[in-house]
Amino acid sequence: MDGQSGTMSPKAFQAIAALAKEEAGLVLTQGKATMIQSRLRKRVRALGLTDVDAYAKFVTSREGEAERRNMVSALTTNVSHFFRESHHFDLLRNLAFPALIDRATRGGKVRIWSAGCSSGQEPYSIAMSLLAMSPELAQRDVLILATDIDPNILSFAQAATFSEQQVAGITDAMKKSFLTRTGEDGKYQVNAPIRRLVRFRELNLHGDWPMRAKFDVIFCRNVVIYFDPQDQAALWPRFHAALDSNGWMMLGHSERISDSALNLFTSVGPTAYRPVQAVPGTAQVKR
Ligand SMILES: C[S@@+](CC[C@H](N)C(=O)[O-])C[C@H]1O[C@@H](n2cnc3c(N)ncnc32)[C@H](O)[C@@H]1O
Secondary structure (H helix, E strand, C coil): CCCCCCCCCCHHHHHHHHHHHHHHHHCCCCCHHHHHHHHHHHHHHHHHCHHHHHHHHHCCCCCCCHHHHHHHHHHCCCCCCCCCCCCHHHHHHHHHHHHHHHHHCCCCCCEEEEEEECCCCCHHHHHHHHHCCCHHHCCHHHHHHEEEEHHHHHHHHHHHHCCCCHHHHHCHHHHHEEEEECCCCCEEEHHHHCCCCEEEECCCCCCCCCCCCEEEEEEEEECHCCCHHHHHHHHHHHHHHHHHEEEEEEEECCCCHHHHHHHHHHEEEEEEEEEECCCCCCCCCCC
């Protein structure tokens, strides 16, 4: 390696790739080496190291253990948008939310999980959809658990402050109801009733899931795409077990349930699934 602008050595690349797989299940291919190197440069500078090779040596050493969370944070792709893949929100508004709102209004619990929530647009979009349908849910037992492996992006999500460009996907009516201008150039803050429905937690999907309650809806979108096929396959039975028998599961547009778990889920729309034992006769959409 020859300085910060030089090329990461194959040995350093392999060390970083092995660690990213072990820590987060991320698959880093050689074709992404330039991108990986540029993502790590900030960490190289922050630690006062000479180059990415020195960083690889440090982060794989015992002394570098605490740095691994920052490495994972630097390597994850955090792109997200409000109401991304809006067909999922349409489907839930039409087929799932009416029954869930009814249950919550009668005093029951509603639990939704945004797994790999990144900067928060996904859980906040879910909360906005629910409160737009029934403002009184703000006083009911409704909770959206929003988890991610990346502690830095969770801090951003929790701050709930977004730029004009980031809120572009929100309708004017929802902006009016759920956002407030902060006074800081073009920034918006998500209003408290929406924020109160969402709980952010750090969670590695390949580690333990401490949640005991079943979820009515699970979003795990644009996350498993970064994992290898075996790690993806290991997740579906776990999601199935975490999902209420009458629940709904949403994946990202380029993701699919692995063949080995197809017996556990029924497809009810583009990248929308229900567990196989879902109550017969419940409205389902055709593919
Ligand atoms: C591209 S974002 C997806 C955000 C959102 N779900 C959406 O579709 O807009 C992927 C997120 O998955 C998270 N992630 C990656 N590996 C993870 C893991 N092993 N456990 C939990 N989250 C992970 C990343 O930190 C990142 O925030």
